[in-house]
Amino acid sequence: MKQLCWIFVCVCLLPLVAEGKGLQAMVDRTQTDLETPIQLTVSIPDDKGRVDTGAISDFKVISRGSSSRMQIINGQMSQEKTFNYTLVPLRVGRLKIPALAVFVDDDTFYTDAIDILVTRTQSAPKGANDFFVTATLSNPHPYVGQQIVYTFELRYSVQIANTNYESPSFEGFTAKQIGEQKTSQMVVNGRQYQVVTLSYLLVPLKSGSFEISPALLRCDKVVAVANRSRDPFDSFFNDSLFGRKRLEPKILRTDAIPVTVSALPPYTGENPFSGLVGQFDFKADLEEEKAAVGASVTLTVTLEGRGNIQDADMPDLDLPTVFKQYQDQPESDVTLGPNGYQGKKVFRTALVPVAPGCYKVAVTPVTYFDPAQKKYRTLTTPPLALLVHDTGTGPASPDVYSASPEDNGTPQLFKKQVEFKGRDILPLKTELDALEIPHKVSMVLFLGGLVTPAVLFLIAVSALNLFQKNDRPAAVMAQKSKQELDAAIKSHENDGIDYLSNLYRALVYAALSKSGIAGETLTPDEFASLLNKQGVPDKITTQAANLLSQIEQTRFGGGALTGSAKNELVEKTKKIVKTIVR
16 A cells, blocks of 8 residues: 555656756856856746745845747757846855755746855956956044045956946945046056046944945956957958957955944033034124114024034024024035035024113034044134114103102102093993893804814815925935936936936935835845835836946946937836836
8 A cells, every 4th residue: 555655656746857857057167256256047948937046145146137948859849948147256165056946837846056166366466457446445443423435446457348336235324425426547557547436425323343345346348259260351350340259247346344433432511512523613793783672683603614514503592681583594505525514504593682782692602523633622702792772763761750859868659640532432331231142143053153163173284284295205205206307307418427327316216215215325136125025016126127237337337328328218217217106
């Protein structure tokens, strides 16, 4: 009986073995270095299968799409689907591509595991590399809240294509790109390099030891194929114009940068700490030195410098009680430059004196932390004098009665004669019938009078909620996406060069809007992950991620697009943004 059961099980599993027999996972090499990626190919003898690469942890997986092939041999038709991946080594050592799950209909098969040996890249003498990347930090020992600048550079002296930059995660910092990428040239040991520079402003959020992970740049090195033919005509058809070329995929990475963030030292001063970190100065001015009672005088306080100036608040005022004050909205002129945020903030307050006299208007000191001097500093301004005079147009002075010299200092009370000013407008009623209601109100009107104010209040609140400005992150990101898309169209129509950056930000803001979060930059993987989490169809997600990669490759590759290609890129972005933000 047991033998019959085993025969039955084998017969049931026979189709699975037969179908999985043509399953293959192959790599182009089993030994590589950190700069050379591995090409993984998974072949499935069925056009409907799919591969799960989630088990791969030692490599960064980049999908290169799939292809299908059909062939007929001896009247038998067979199909094969091939999935292509680029695997980027994440570390040195003996790494493993684990067995990958392959799903075909309701069945699951597994590929064989593959071992890969990853060695360190052989360092060449300075200036001898065809291309390389570097990363620097303006200050590896900042304080919490201090601005530092991270700079990424790509230097290349040969032709490269299909560049794709992936910034570090900047964990423990806020990060914002400073302007657009910059291109320049430099000469190292007699060899000329093209240089592409990207800068980010980083602000530490907390103290401790951190590490800025390596930045990655995927690219293809363009290599000319040598001509081995003996045909004399080949010398013409294989020159630089007609020559064949091939692409060698490369992975460039920067070194990780350790960062030690120090907490601000304890503050023991008398004045409250403003929370500002950087270098600042401030001044105060009065619009006039003289004013009349009841007239308005403007006090202007200007704070300027470099640091987190956008977080500055209006300093407190030390004013006599005879002043009324009305603060205006602050004016901000802060820009993000190579050294971080810098500029000024202007605070204006309207002062209205209600009594004459000579007064002092003082602004309380502002205390900030100067990381360059590693100490707290306090800014002060001298008090401002304001002379307030009576215009004589106010209410008449009250009559004052005092004792005459003849009264021996004893005050006497004098009654002024009562003057007739006029009669009451309406006569007073003193009879009891004055309390009677002349007209009776029905119960319906009475209840209607009670309910109507509440209904009107609810209508007013609903209208305010309907028409008030929506400041949720989703709405803000959607608005920014539309603005960037409009800017891209305008720049493109005027032959501008920034439209690619606008298109990139339009896509990123659209994805952030879909997720209801605020941000500035996303990698293609993060971009696709956000859309997948929000239930965007895989087809739309793939199209959007590929479009983002195409825009990035065009930005960093330095290639020029034709007019029709530009139009197509803009139209694709408009369509994707409209699909995501709806």
